[in-house]
Amino acid sequence: MTQNNFLTKALNDTVMTRRSFLKWSAAIGGTAALAGGVDYGLKAIEGAAAAGEEQTLTVGCYHNCGGRCILATKVKDGTLLRIVPDPTPVEEETPESPRAIPCLRGRAQIRRVYAPDRLKYPLKRVGKRGEGKFERISWEEALDTIASEMKRIKDTYGNEAFYFNYAWGVTWNGPDGSSIIQRMLSMFGGYVGYYGTYSEAAYGVAMPYITGGYVGNSADDIVNSKLVLLLGDNSLVTRAGGDNGGYWYMKAAEQGTKFIVVDPIMTETVAATQAEWIPINPGTDVALIAAMAYVMVKENLYDKEFMATHTAGFDENTLPEGAPRNSSYMAYIMGKGYDKVEKTPEWAAVITGIPAERIANLAREIASIKPCAIIQCWGPQRRAYGEQFVRAVPILAAMTGNFGIPGGNTGQLPGGGYCPMGGIPVPPNPVQVSIPCFMWPDFVTRGTDMTVEKDYIRGASTGWSATAGDTTTAQENKNLRLKSNMKFMWNHGGNCIINQHADVNYTRKVLEDDSKLEMIVTVEVGMTPSTMYSDIILPGTTGFEVDNIITGEGHGIKGNHAWAMYNHKVIEPMFEAKDDVWIAEQLADRLGFGEDFRDGHLTRDDWMKDMVAGAQSSLPDFPSLEEFKEKGIYKTKGGKPFVGFEAFRADPVANPLGTATGKIEIYSPVLANLKNEEIPPIPTYIPEWEGVSDPLREKYPLMMMTTHWVARSHSTFENVDILREAHPQCIWINTLDAEARGVKNGDMVKVYNDRGVVHIPAYVTNRIRPGTTNIPQGAHYTPNADGVDTRGCGNTLTNYRPTPMAKGFTAHTNLVQVEKL
Amino acid sequence: MAKQLAFYVDINKCSGCKACQIACKDRSNLPVGVRWRKVFQYEGGEWVDQNGQMIPSSVYTYSVSSACMHCKKPICMDVCPTSAISKRNDGIVLINADMCIGCRYCSWACPYGAPQFNEELNVMTKCDMCQDLVDKGERPACVESCPYRAMDFGPLDEIREKYGTFADPAPLPDPAITEPAVVYKPNKITKSSRSGDGRLMNLEEL
Ligand code: SF4
Numbered sequence A: 001m002t003q004n005n006f007l008t009k010a011l012n013d014t015v016m017t018r019r020s021f022l023k024w025s026a027a028i029g030g031t032a033a034l035a036g037g038v039d040y041g042l043k044a045i046e047g048a049a050a051a052g053e054e055q056t057l058t059v060g061c062y063h064n065c066g067g068r069c070i071l072a073t074k075v076k077d078g079t080l081l082r083i084v085p086d087p088t089p090v091e092e093e094t095p096e097s098p099r100a101i102p103c104l105r106g107r108a109q110i111r112r113v114y115a116p117d118r119l120k121y122p123l124k125r126v127g128k129r130g131e132g133k134f135e136r137i138s139w140e141e142a143l144d145t146i147a148s149e150m151k152r153i154k155d156t157y158g159n160e161a162f163y164f165n166y167a168w169g170v171t172w173n174g175p176d177g178s179s180i181i182q183r184m185l186s187m188f189g190g191y192v193g194y195y196g197t198y199s200e201a202a203y204g205v206a207m208p209y210i211t212g213g214y215v216g217n218s219a220d221d222i223v224n225s226k227l228v229l230l231l232g233d234n235s236l237v238t239r240a241g242g243d244n245g246g247y248w249y250m251k252a253a254e255q256g257t258k259f260i261v262v263d264p265i266m267t268e269t270v271a272a273t274q275a276e277w278i279p280i281n282p283g284t285d286v287a288l289i290a291a292m293a294y295v296m297v298k299e300n301l302y303d304k305e306f307m308a309t310h311t312a313g314f315d316e317n318t319l320p321e322g323a324p325r326n327s328s329y330m331a332y333i334m335g336k337g338y339d340k341v342e343k344t345p346e347w348a349a350v351i352t353g354i355p356a357e358r359i360a361n362l363a364r365e366i367a368s369i370k371p372c373a374i375i376q377c378w379g380p381q382r383r384a385y386g387e388q389f390v391r392a393v394p395i396l397a398a399m400t401g402n403f404g405i406p407g408g409n410t411g412q413l414p415g416g417g418y419c420p421m422g423g424i425p426v427p428p429n430p431v432q433v434s435i436p437c438f439m440w441p442d443f444v445t446r447g448t449d450m451t452v453e454k455d456y457i458r459g460a461s462t463g464w465s466a467t468a469g470d471t472t473t474a475q476e477n478k479n480l481r482l483k484s485n486m487k488f489m490w491n492h493g494g495n496c497i498i499n500q501h502a503d504v505n506y507t508r509k510v511l512e513d514d515s516k517l518e519m520i521v522t523v524e525v526g527m528t529p530s531t532m533y534s535d536i537i538l539p540g541t542t543g544f545e546v547d548n549i550i551t552g553e554g555h556g557i558k559g560n561h562a563w564a565m566y567n568h569k570v571i572e573p574m575f576e577a578k579d580d581v582w583i584a585e586q587l588a589d590r591l592g593f594g595e596d597f598r599d600g601h602l603t604r605d606d607w608m609k610d611m612v613a614g615a616q617s618s619l620p621d622f623p624s625l626e627e628f629k630e631k632g633i634y635k636t637k638g639g640k641p642f643v644g645f646e647a648f649r650a651d652p653v654a655n656p657l658g659t660a661t662g663k664i665e666i667y668s669p670v671l672a673n674l675k676n677e678e679i680p681p682i683p684t685y686i687p688e689w690e691g692v693s694d695p696l697r698e699k700y701p702l703m704m705m706t707t708h709w710v711a712r713s714h715s716t717f718e719n720v721d722i723l724r725e726a727h728p729q730c731i732w733i734n735t736l737d738a739e740a741r742g743v744k745n746g747d748m749v750k751v752y753n754d755r756g757v758v759h760i761p762a763y764v765t766n767r768i769r770p771g772t773t774n775i776p777q778g779a780h781y782t783p784n785a786d787g788v789d790t791r792g793c794g795n796t797l798t799n800y801r802p803t804p805m806a807k808g809f810t811a812h813t814n815l816v817q818v819e820k821l
Numbered sequence B: 001m002a003k004q005l006a007f008y009v010d011i012n013k014c015s016g017c018k019a020c021q022i023a024c025k026d027r028s029n030l031p032v033g034v035r036w037r038k039v040f041q042y043e044g045g046e047w048v049d050q051n052g053q054m055i056p057s058s059v060y061t062y063s064v065s066s067a068c069m070h071c072k073k074p075i076c077m078d079v080c081p082t083s084a085i086s087k088r089n090d091g092i093v094l095i096n097a098d099m100c101i102g103c104r105y106c107s108w109a110c111p112y113g114a115p116q117f118n119e120e121l122n123v124m125t126k127c128d129m130c131q132d133l134v135d136k137g138e139r140p141a142c143v144e145s146c147p148y149r150a151m152d153f154g155p156l157d158e159i160r161e162k163y164g165t166f167a168d169p170a171p172l173p174d175p176a177i178t179e180p181a182v183v184y185k186p187n188k189i190t191k192s193s194r195s196g197d198g199r200l201m202n203l204e205e206l
């Protein structure tokens, strides 16, 4: 196998011939004006490895999946041949430290590198924004233009007009990635940062208000559980490969742990763990939890002592000082709370669609089988009132006595070990304002009107920070304001400008007026709907074209062990692609602070040496950069599984939680102070807008979710042909709903609401609740001449209406109608 | 004669992710439309009204990863008019591209749909059990790729000794037709090809 057929084929392709690109151009009405040669792949043949010699080198699977598996790559004559799994010998695999066998996405990475839509050269927009007309320019011109625009915008509007957009296409690697660009922007005088994420905004912001932090048992602890209750967790898809959550769930299932999954969809996780499926109406988990708590109280099945000593506000006796009478969770569930409604299983059955008897039995099961891991994932919090779900689940973990014990969990996602590496130092951001990442269109349209009280803008942030989710501090600084609307956006390997943000048709309108947001710079490897809306596009490198250092994510999804990987440059950068360090340096030079920016780092290796030194400071056996490069992988020794809040359980006085009361704060005095009905002090079932009981269902009867899809990591891999083939984009619809509409499996349907229209094949299945549909997120928005999305981008239909507290994306709360086409 | 080689798939451990299919395509540079390894999604059950509430009744799903079974009675070989299909000593069934005239008889005859026509090359192609890797003592790409270790590979008699003889999870056909060199481990809901009451779900197979 000396010749890669796919590459040969790619040699004949140009960006101009990419089908979806042409469709897009036709839709907007312009002629594609992308300049491009026909030398696709020539660079690759020059080669990094010696001619004729086949090498196997490690490359990290980095993008925003969380998994970051180890890809070993066969390369010869500078051409990628194929991917093979983690080269750790099978004999060295231990139960604590399994080989990280990548999932299908990792296996398809070569086609991402050699994709026909790879960006070859810097491009500048020549038509209207979003029209799709671009012209090839030189790097010189691209960098000069960006630098002069940056200076102009700074002079005119100040640094508060600059925004670094939420983007994770290049994640958890260094020295490339967000930090190097943020370093440059900080030194330039700063930029408005963001806080929170599109993934787990409500989780990150609300969890501190019940458990004080983000701590679950590590994923490998699940083999110690007798029973596992998953709420909206499909780890077999989200972290499908490697030694991540999916692997550990399967391990537990194999050895006989029973799984029960509450999810509107019979997911891959339900099927493969041979779980019992409890199909629930979307957005009603908090009602289910309240009813289960009710049963446990009525039948005296809960850990009274633990609740008395470790929690605040569970009942009237533990209410924090100053809380009104009958404001405890107990009062709420027993019918003495604000609504005077008993949260009986019968009450919950109507809301959740789960028979009352099943609810009662589920409560009895989780209360009696020990240890039981009660785990929440992030899907149910990407909903209208996501914060309520986040804060409700730990109550079950506490009541059932599983909080802080091996085989139990804290009602959170698995958490635990990771491999600490040094990073690129980002100087403190001189701009002292940040916004919730999801709210960036408001920063464009009415930034100077955004307030602390209404929009939850906050102090400085340099990026993702879960516990920065502090609504109280923000409240103290009430006068914080932005001095400018957004005028400049840096979009670093991200697709949240159009595709991954809510309500595509609204976002388009915001962006098409380029007198508002004046300049969008995007660094990308391939064409996406977001690059289409950019003004300058810089072609970036994939992981195969640069040396980098990759670490696993710090959520312990790999169990209580971790690794770091040397990401080898296995081929030369394709065409004119450049790495992030070079891009940032070049701009720093043009902006007049190149020397400070480099700070003695003259090569990539110099930055990587710092990262290694960072690791060595806490891991004495971490090798030198040279040795690390040679070995490829460093694995920490798999220790005992990590148990979240074990010390707190043992002694809550000596080891308090980070909440106001130091206890599991079921009643939060801080939230009570907000006096916001949508952010109550106890986790409360709030019927959703566009939810199961919204009268709008008369017009749009079907609820629609936009879950993760196994063939993509968000929208990354969307351009990989064989992944599209393996898992065709479709809308999941229940057999009964399909029959009522004359729709058969595979039929094309029209999905619509007031926000947009999507044409997409129907997947007619019994694996989803009647009344519920699902369009897997991440497909690239591809409008036809009528503005109908023809590929199936769920965000054509989603709502730009954030969660109350975190201002997070409510991606799964939508109502639609479906018709046969 | 070398021992007949065979695949094994544990349906209990298969999530239907298709990493095996993608690894196969990566190894053999297969274009879209040519799937040497397929993963069938099978589903059954229904939703019923119980006192005004809709509940699932025996709703189930499972996945069946399947490629060429390198059968003991390869019907593909029998029907090929140019004798382009042969069986190695170790049972691997191969198509000789130089002799293939693209008549597609084998793909019509094979009950597993294993032979896949490559429009670009204008020849029939199919799983060659990664013979180059196997000859080097390695395991096939698909077997190596499964994140959940659902697959195994080896001489058929050893595979049978380890895992039993079940070879016909629905929607696969009756093994009597070609005597496939394969073993599946059923999960508690797997139906056999003779009692399957569900349906094949894959959009790409419709
Ligand atoms: S890789 Fe494994 S789990 Fe995935 S479809 Fe293939 S056999 Fe099933």
Ligand code: SF4
Binding pocket: B067, B068, B069, B070, B071, B073, B074, B075, B076, B077, B093, B109, B110, B111, B112, B113, B114, B115, B126, B178
């Ligand atoms: S599975 Fe089909 S193609 Fe393969 S050997 Fe059997 S009959 Fe021939």
Ligand code: SF4
Binding pocket: B023, B024, B025, B027, B028, B036, B037, B067, B068, B126, B127, B128, B129, B130, B140, B141, B142, B143
């Ligand atoms: S043995 Fe090789 S050729 Fe056959 S399905 Fe597996 S990977 Fe593909």
